Amino acid sequence: MSNRGSHLRRLEAQSIEIIREVVAEMSRPVMLYSIGKDSSVMLHLARKAFYPAPPPFPLLHIDTTWKFREMIAFRDRMAAEAGMELLTHTNRQGLAEGINPFDHGSSYYTQVMKTDALKQALSHYGFDAAFGGARRDEEKSRSKERVFSFRTGSHGWDPKNQRPELWSIFNTRVRPGESLRVFPLSNWTELDIWQYIRSENIPIVPLYYAAERPVVERDGMLVMVDDERLPLRPGEVPQRRQVRFRTLGCYPLTAAIDSAATTLDEIVTEMLIARTSERSGRLIDHDEAASMEKKKREGYF
C-alpha cells in the first residue's frame, strides 16, 4: 500500500495490528468467511499481516445452503489461493427440518440457519476468537461495538456491559468456553472497502458486477431466481434485468439493484452517488426497530 499517511494506509495498518494481536494472544482463532467484499478485504489483510507465512488459522463458512451458487465456487478458490484450511458448517438439524426463508420467515430462518449454526460451529471446534468483517458504519448497534467484543459461554453479547477499549490496547482475556468476536474492519466505511479493493486489486464475487440476471420484483425489492427452489407467487414471472448486488447474503433475502456498473470504477462511481445505504437491501435488518442489536445479543455476527 503506497500513499504514506493516506487514510487507507492507516486503516490497513490498524487492521493488521488487530489481526496479529488475536494470533499472539488467543489459543484457537478462526476467521468467519462470508465470501462478500468485506470478507475479501479481511482475508487480504490477514495474508499481509503474516507474510511470508500463510495466516495461522482456518477460515469458517456458515453455509445456509441458500447462498448464491457463484459464491460457493468463489469461496473454494480463495481459500486454496491463500493456502488456508476451509471449514464449512451447516445446521444439520435445521436442514433436516426443512427450515427455509419462505415458510418460516426471514427472522426464524436467520436464527436457525445462521446464528444457531454459527454457535454450533464455534462450540464444536472450541474456537476462542472469531474474526468477523462487520463495520461500525453499517448499522447503529454495530457503531457501538468494540473491536474485541466479548461473548459469554453461550455466545451472548451484552451491549451495556462492554469492556472499555483504549488506545490500541486490547483486553483479550477469556475463561474456558468464553470467546471473543474480533472486528478488524470496525473503522472502515463501505467506500473505503471499495477504494481498497480497487487499489489492491482484490478479487470479488462477480455478483457485485452488473449483468443480466433473472429476477422477480417482490415487496419493492428485486430478488434473484438463483435456482428452482424460489417459490414464485401468483403472477410472478422471472424477467431478465441488468442488476448487481451491493451486499451478498442468502439469495432469497438479498435484494439486487438496477445497475449498469460492470467495472470497479463504475461500481465506486455508482456508490458515490447512491442515495440508499447498503444494508437497505438486507431484508433481515428491517424486521423490527432494534433488529440487529437483538440478533447480535443472541449471537449473530
Next chain:
Amino acid sequence: MNQALPSLAGQALDHLGDHERKGLLRFLTCGSVDDGKSTLIGRLLHDTKRLFEDQVAALQKDSRKYGTQGEELDFALLVDGLEAEREQGITIDVAYRFFATEARKFIVADTPGHEQYTRNMATGASNSDLAIILIDARKGVLQQTRRHSFIVSLLGIRHVVVAVNKMDLVGYDREVLQRIRAEYEAFSQGFGFETLEVIPMSALTGENVTRRSEAMDWHDGPTLLEHLEAVEVAGEDRLGPFRMPVQWVNRPNLDFRGYAGTIVSGAIRPGDKVAVAASGRVATVARIATMDGDLDEAVAGDAVTITLQEEVDISRGDVLSPPESRPEVSDRLSAHVIWMGDQGLRTDRNYVIKAGKRSTTGVVARIEHGIDVNSLKHLPTSTLALNEIGFCEIHLSAPIAFDPYEVNREMGSFVLIDPLTNQTVGAGLIWASLRKADNIHRQAFDIDRAARARLTGQTPRVLWFTGLSGAGKSTIANLVEQRLHAQGRLTFLLDGDNVRHGLNRDLGFTEADRVENIRRVGEVARLFTEAGVITLVSFISPFRSDRQMARDLFAPGEFVEIHVHAPLDVAETRDPKGLYRKARAGEISNFTGIDSPYEAPEGAELVLDTVVRPAEELADEVIRYLGL
C-alpha cells in the same frame, strides 16, 4: 441511477483519486444532549451527504416513536444506537461515526457528557487527535466545560475546538462569544493545547458548521468543517525516536525470523541499529518485509515485519528502539489512573497490567491524591470509585519499557484488568519511573537462557503444583522429580514449608505477606528456569490472582499449572501434618479450606485427582505432559 451515471462519472472518478490520497482525522465530541451535540453530528453527517434515504426514513419513523423534537427530525436518535439509549433518551456508550469530504476522512467518537461517563470520554479521547467541546451560548463556560477540557488535556489531545452553539438563541451576539472566549482561554492556559479555535455556530441551522453565517459576518475565523479539514495534527509521532513494540514473532521456516509490530513513533530503514529495551542487545535491521515487497523505510503508524542481521533473543512485548535513544525500563511507576470498574480500586489487590503488547501483574501501591474533575483540586483518598481519577504509585511484578505518556501516548499507556472478572477496570497514563537507577540501562549478558538451555539439553519449565494442604502436592512433586532425575534432567524442587523456613522466614500470613510469599517464589523459580533448570514448585497458593502473577513472569508455555485435587474432607482426613486439627481448634487462623478460601484453577494445564488414582500414575501423567 443508471441515467445519472454518464454525467456524474467523470466528477466522481476525480473524487475517487482524491479519496485515496486524503488523510484521516479522528476527533471526539464532548457535551451533553442539551448542548446540541447530537444535532451537530447529525448536521455534519447530513451536510456531507453521509445520510442515505433509508436512514432518513428510519430516522423519521424513530423520531415519531421516541423523538423529543416534535415533528422535526431528532438527530439524537441517529447516534443513540442501543435500545436502552433510545428508550431512555440518553447516550450510554461511545459511538463511532464516519464521514468524508474532498479533503479528509473523519472518524468521530461521540461520547456522553455527564460526569458518570468519564470513562467513555476517556475511551473516545484515547484515540483522537482533536476534541470539539460544546458550549451552549446561553449558559457559557460551565463546570462540565472544565471537566471535559481537563480530561481531553490529560489524555494528551493537543488540538481543541470550542464550539459555541445556539448562537441563534442569543441574537448572534458577538459580545457573548467574546466573553466565553476570554473565560475559556483564561482557565485552559495550563492545558498545553497547541491549537484552540473558538467558533460561534448554530448546529440547528448549520451556520458556521458547514456554511458561513451572514448573521455572524463578524466571525473572521473558519467554519467548523473548514477548520477540521485544514488543522494540522500529525507530525509529533514522526519526529519522535523510533519505537516498535514487538507484537508477534513470525517464524514460518528456518530461513525466516521476522519481528512483526506497529511502529508507534519515528522511522526505520534497513541498516539502522536497533536495541532491545529490556535486554540491551543491539542488532542491525536487515529487511522490512511486506507482501508488496521490501520497504526502504517504514514510519510511525505502519504495521511491518522486520528481520535482523544478527540472531538475537526477542519475544512479544520487547520494544525495539535506537541504541542511543532508548525508552525507560522500570517496575515502579507513577501514573494517572482513570478508574473504570464498578468495584472501586483496591491497593491490596493484584491487577493484570497490559502495556502495549506486554502483560504483567502489579499493584497500585499508593494513591498519592485523587483529582476532583470539576475543580481540579487534589484530594487525599485511599481508593478510586468508578469514573474517578487519581495520581498513583504502581509496582509491577516485571519491569516494562515505556516513555512518559506526555511524550508518547502508545508507549506511555496501560490498562488494568481484574484477573477474576477479566474486566478492564482502569486506564493508566505513565508519568515517570520511580527508580533512580533507571537511567542505567540493563546490561546485556552474553550467556543468555537460550545458551544455557542448549548446554543442559532440556527445555526449562516451571511445574507449579497447587492444591489444598494434604492433597498430595509434595508426594507427586517428589515422584516427578525422581523420574526426571533418573532421565538425567537437571531439576530443583521448591517446597512451601522449606521456603518458609529460609527465604521467606520474615513473612507471616497477612494478605500482603501471602502475596509477597508467592512473588518471591515466582521470582526464584524464574531464576532457576533462566539457569536452564526444570523447576518444581509445591505451594498451596490458594488464590488465582497470585498464581496468575507468578504465571505472568514466564514466557507462554513455560509455566505449567498443575492442580492437585482432593476434596476438603479427604484432605482433612489425611491431615499429614496435623494442621487441619489445629485450624479446627482455632490454634492457627487463615488456614486454607477452613477459614480462608481455596480458589481452584480454571485454566490449569493439568488436573490430578488424588482420590481416584495413585500418586505414581499421576506422576507419570506429568512426565507424559512434558513429552519426556
